[in-house]
Amino acid sequence: MRAARRAAPRLLLAACFVASQACAAAESEDQPPPPETPGWHGAVSAYLNLPRGDDAYVTGIATANRGAFHLEARTNYEGMDAYSLFIGYNFAAGNTVRFEVTPLLGVVTGSTHSVVGGFEATVTGPRADAYVELEYVPDASPSGYIYAWSEFALRPVDWFRVGLVAQRTRVYGNSRNLQRGAFAQAKGKYLSAAVYWFNPSSHDQVIVVAVAFSY
Incomplete structure (x- = not known):
């Protein structure tokens, strides 16, 4: 009888330990992963x-x-031998129709020196999308300049886009302040290729061939 009495507290402690471990395991299962x-x-x-x-x-x-943080670098965008670097923040909303906007602030150096402000925006629907990027260079000669690129595209299939494009640039000599044209783009999981044809009916034609790698 005395042996049984001495063993009872030990059994009670062991039972409490097992119960505490079981409760801790249950709580860890209920908590969402980090x-x-x-x-x-x-x-x-x-x-x-x-x-x-x-x-x-x-x-x-x-x-x-990375998350909402955005970094971007460009070469030969604001001018030949111009180099620009931007930081921005990504905002997004919507599911069936998705809106994405990234305000940008940066600097350009090389052939042009200036602080630069701008944005990028995208609207994406089930079979169509629109994109615009714009930046203002206040120190561009002679009194500041707005650079812009915009696209409106249809997607008959997921991997192919075709549509209209417009740009505003001073990189090369051209009598047109705003250039318009058409484009076609094929997109894969990591690689894409596109051909843009600006001012197709004039002597100021510009062909742009683009290749992109996504990661």
Whole structure:
């Protein structure tokens, strides 16, 4: 009897320990897993510009996003031998029709020196989308300049876009302040290629061949 009495407290402690471990395991199962740290994603693009009657050149654009944080670098965008770097913040809303806006602030150096402000915006629907990027360079000669690129596209299938394009640039000599045209783009999981044809009915024609790698 005395042995049984001495063993009772030990059994009670063991039972309490097992019960506490079971409760801790149940609580850990009920708690949601910790949020994952967002990874980096973006794209590297090269645009071969072939203006009629002028020298060919390549514009490069690289983007990197982590969560809402956005980084972007451009070459030969604000001018030949100009280099710009931007930071921005991504805002997004909607499901069936999705809206995305990224305000940008940056600097340009090289052939042009200035602080630059702008934005990028996209509206994406089930079979159509629209995109615009705009930046204002206040120190561009002679009194500031607005650079812009915009697209409106239809997507008959997921991997193909076709539509209208417009741009505003001073990189090459051209009598047109706003250039308009058409484009077609094929998109894969990581690679895409496009051909843009500006001012197709004039002597100021510009062909742009673009290749992009996404990660």
